[in-house]
Amino acid sequence: METNKFKYFERLSLIILIGTVIVASTIPTFGKVQAKERTRLRMYYSKLPSGNKQVSVILTSGRGKNTANVADAVISLSVEQEDTTLFLTDIITKADGTAELQIESGYQFPTNEEGFTSLLAEYAGNDSLGAASADMEIKDVILTLSFDIEDSVKFLTVIAEELDSSGSRIPVEGLDIKIGVERLYSTLDIDDIETDDEGLGILEFPNDLPGDSIGTLIVTARIDDHDDYGTMTTKGAIDWGLPVSYEMDPLPRQLYSDEAPLWMILGVVIILAGAWYHFFLSIYKLFKLKKATDL
């Protein structure tokens, strides 16, 4: 009897022990102090065709294959100015870990003597994620497009200038600029040009690009992720394209029409009505069959 009792307690203790180990092992912090995960903050600057400036950040945690975007994190943006720091604003990261700040074209960042603005982004971290920061120095650059025709040859000229601390324009030499034209969903790259010591880049413009109905092309000049200037795009319209007629086809594809044609609606209704009428007629015959038991 006592042996049985002992066995019972022995088994119960064993079950409780195993249960405790299983439950405890599912708790991530059991038996160790959780270290904060490393985070990484990256910052990008771009100047949009409208002249607005955009500062973008992306916050990630972990390393290698375990890298994950951090959402809903507060990032503080500020401008460093000699010994002082000018706070701009806080931005909050989205689900993909990115956050953006757009600044109207009229606003000028404070600059140092060389015309550079020092941007600083900071993430304070939380209980599980460590703090992170990123900084960059950027300079404002102005791209101006001009269109000229000499001896029936079309030339696109791009002038690249930067502003010094006094606000005067200084030509930028050796700047790589990508020239393209806007298409429906993306930009069609035409060529790359490099500016000379006067800040001028010249391209002989092709004659065979399709434009809109009057031949208008939207020409873009773009700097991609430059160390000093970030990303920048300037646009200009010129009627150097081949006019293309986009008149409505005499018989547009029916799938894309807003509403189905009347003949199709009528056809579907008639076919379905005919089919379902006969279906219900045969079901009606079954009801009659069920009742027709007398000879």
Add this chain to the structure above:
Amino acid sequence: MNTHKKINAVNTNNDLLKKLAHNLERPSKRWIFWVIFLILIILFGAYALVRQIIDGQIITGMRDNAAWGLYTANFIFFMGLSYAGALVSCSFQLLRIQWAKPLLRMAELLTVASLIAGAPFILYCIGRLDRMHYLFIYPRIQSPITWDVIAIMTDLLFCIAFLYFTHIRDFARLRDYEGLKVAKWRMKLYGFLALNYKGTPLQKKYLHQAHDIMAAIIIPTAIIAYSLLSWLFGMSLRPGWHSTIFGPYFVITAAYSGVALLIVIMWLYRKSRKLEEFITNKHFNYMAFGLLILGLFYGYFTFSEYITDWYNQTKPMGYLMAKFLDTEQYGWLSLFHIAFTLVVPIIVLGIPWLRTINSVTFISAMVVLALWVKRFLIVVPTLETPFIPIQDIRPEYNTYSISWVEWALTFAGIAMMVLIFTVASKLAPIIPVAEVEDVQEEAKPLIRFKTQGA
């Protein structure tokens, strides 16, 4: 004396039912193991589907270029079998073909089983199943997809109704057959499903009318539904799909594969249920003739399709045709398709001394397999040959390869179809007893023409 005498039994002569009733009684161990085996295959398919829903379509072979694959090929294949079953059974019904009566139930079951097993395949292709109800909330009448959804659902309901209509007299016979050793609930079920049928002249008349109406409406519904499926391809501009003959070509292909599978089913039931008395040499002979005629039609359409594509001078069409000839791509599959849908069947079915029950059945099985391959060849090579290749993607994303998930769901579909046959033929005789007994009885045709002097 009351002339409206009630009759309590449909038929007192149960000789035929006696011969077939043992198949409906207590299932054997072999039958139970077979059903468990089929259910296990279906469950494995369900597991694969759950994995696909959790992990996404990345675990299938479908990628940027070939956004359709085995699922779509299976969908077309099963739908084809279903429409063929409907065409065959309804034509037999309307034309009062007496010799075909033992085959009616198999053809009707083929229709419903393949429709139930095949329709879900189109859902497996959908990346966002959670948005499927948009098809009903925001339908676009001008979209062929909408036509197809409406047609398939209508066809499924009509075919289930027709299958039930053809069972009513047999349910009545089973209800009244005292020698049947089955559970009470089954007897009650037979009584409920028999709709009080007692074989009165008026009941016979109504049942024949219901049969004929459904048969007459299912034939055009099946043809329209399968043509709509073909137009999903034909209305696109892709090489190999943009074809005006796809509608009739699909219908002929469906009939060809359906009749071939019906022959295989006949052979299987004849062997497994010892039905040599009912499914005779004559049935195989007639069905073989039917298969031969359909094979010749199929050959004509296939030749028309390839010869017009062959003369097409566009580059993508050239690339596509080259893939059918390249043994490192789809050459072997194309050869297999041509050999077993055209060359071998026409030789074996056309030469009398080669035509035996076993050879006809073997050829039919190969025709079914080759026509499944054909559906794969319609879907995949075209998608791998776009007019403008997608740029900057991984090279392996340009081509399609079947994953284990797709195979699992394919075998689950086949198992589902076989399971429906297995269970349905346990509930009611696979040979329609009442139909076969009334072999001399002819229903009045729907339309009667006055002949001169009549």
